[in-house]
Amino acid sequence: MKKTNWTVWVSNLSLPILLIASVVTFALLNDKFLTQINLTNILVQNMHITVLSTAVLILMIIGGIDLSIGFQISVVAVLIARTIKEGILPIWAAIVLGILVCMVLALFNGAMSRILKSHTMIVSLGTMAVFQGLSFLLSQSKTYGGLPKEYQYIAQYRIGGWLPTSAVITLVLVLVVGWFLKRTYLGRHLYAVGDNPEAARLAGLNVWRIKYLAYLIAGALVGVTAVLLSSRTGSADSGMGPDLTFTGITACVLAGVALKGGEGTLWKVVVAVFVLGVLANGMQLVGLGTYPQYIAKGAIMLGSLYLSNRSQKAA
């Protein structure tokens, strides 16, 4: 009895504790850390990553991993920026187009893994290269800077002078996805299909329809990520996506999302994003540059794998 409670406790609270511990550590190390400006900064810098990690979570629940999402972001961001800059479409239409295109790209990934009967991760290695080429063709290796003020407001406007719109958008999306996964039967179907596809099929679930639904939702979320990111920076180029893939996957792994599918909790993923965000920001403040941050991220990921293995054995 005690043992089980303890394990559940550890697996539920370890992330929040890790978050608090890193906040306290950096607050002690540097007095600029706990200022309003810096905290807002952390928030703003991690909104698009939160949305992206939500997409990764959905894909991992159905038992897949998509390495191409980074370049999907690049394709969509460049596409939107170019259509707006060249005046082809009004801003709202460009955004809708971008998100739709991203859904198509995601669906393409899913369809390929079905047709080729391969694991999504392998398939996405291939499609990643395709999307990479596509985004460079679209951008002609240029950076589309100076996007219109209206577009930048999507992420940067401060409601009441302080609350960033990107935070509101992200919060709404997280709540909706959380509700979808936890409360709706479609969400339940996603878990079933990821947990045991054969049992799900024999239980009369339409496995591929359910998977395609997951790809569509994830695609839309990746599209939103591209909009939030390019709106925050006011520019778009082909190199802006790729790094994010690994941040998103790291956050999910840190949150204990199972690679075999059928498991994963959204709130933990969100907390994990902030653990990584605080770490990046804090290390920067303390004067440790990008490379030590990579090492720290990797170490945290390995450490969390160790912990999740141990709690599985204990349970």
Place this chain on the structure above:
Amino acid sequence: MNVLELRSITKTYPGVTALDGVSVSFASGEVHAIVGENGAGKSTLIKVISGAERPDSGEIAIDGGSHKAMTPLLALEKGIAVVYQELIQFDALTVADNLFLGASDRGGLHAVDDRGNRKRAVEILREFNCAISPDALMRELSVANRQLVEIAKAVLKKARILIMDEPTAAITVEEQKCLFANIRRLKAEGVTILYISHRLEELFEICDRVTVMRDGKYVATKGIGEIDKGVLIRLMVGRELTNQYPAKEPAGDEVMLEVAHLSGNGVEDISFTLRRGEILGFAGLVGAGRTELMHLVFGAAHRTGGTVRIRGKELAHRSPSDALKAGIGLIPEDRKWQGCFVDKPVAWNITVSNLPKISRGLVVDRKKEAALAAKYRDAMQIRTPSLDQLVVNLSGGNQQKVVVAKMLAVEPDILIFDEPTRGIDVGTRYDIYTIMVDLAKQGKSILMVSSDMEELLGMSERIVVLHEGKQTGTLERAEFSQELVMALASGADDAAGCGCASDGTAEAGEGTKD
């Protein structure tokens, strides 16, 4: 002389006392059966002996020494080997590799001696007198042969106490004979065998003594000569069970399902009809294609020819979800891979096929979910501390009940039961039979695949017999006999001459009558 003695062993899990002060001793060179209802604690007892689980209290005496708990290493040293209910093997490796994994006599690092291993594997497999090639991949073997490999492995490890958890649950009569011959051989060599089974008849064939458990408690140990099946059942369930099969009302005339010349998925040209309220049995040896046929009817496998009609309406269904919509439900034979989601809660599993029905719009109605799950938990008498318990923590038989409950909750018109009572205790067996008969009475129709001959003969109104993917006969109740079914199932040619209609003839008669 006792080789092993358990004294007041208690083991609790959250909300469950799996073993409650159990004391029992095992004599050297005996075959000792352990029986009891699902969840009685049999598997847990074994895990305590093998060191897989640590008891909360009590002690284990072996070789004159006494231990608070066993460990897997200590068990190995003492020569205890277990063939588990869920076999743990390396599917992609060969039989020889599986035999020698972890069985090395030499310590430290050394190259794998493939040649020597293979030679010893051939020898040991020959002793077991069964046609298993040491080069076959594990995943190509039948369940029975996998078990034999596991037992051979135990012999290689020089086991003195061999424990088998439901070894006959998933094997055929022939294979069982082979298994028993090997058990007797090992016994003659002085190996003590602990044997768990829900098939009570076979205990009288193979065992010396029987220990009965109920609700985690030790009930009694009897010499097999002192008791009969009735006494045994009474000890197990604590009440009298008179009828083994509930009385069934005769089927109606309306044809619910008509399968004609169905081919694909390893079966060829199968035809049968199923009437309203009928229980139609399917007999055959393992590998005869019964499960494959059921998957074909259910749309879970690719059909190459033939038709399936429901109430006269041609069904072109291509997927299980179509079949389910048309009113056919399948309860699969392999619970772990096909039947359930083991790391999800019981309620989740029972309702997973039914979610849109218990949802308001998109949102799952928690109250309806709990009510539906509770209804079928009660109907199937699933023993679980709560509906939130993960299925993996249930006893084997109770996992099987969850699988059945999941499909019953959908309430299809036609139900396919593939080995419905595998691993299920006598009491609950009767309950499942009663449920099947009740379903039939409500006008549902049932296809039942079973390797348990008594159950087939006792429950079915007609039996279709398959042999190597082909239909070798369709028997009416009046023609039922164990010998006839066996003869048809083994494809014996003279079967046709013994008064039964083979192939399509009975079928044609059936068809015109309707």
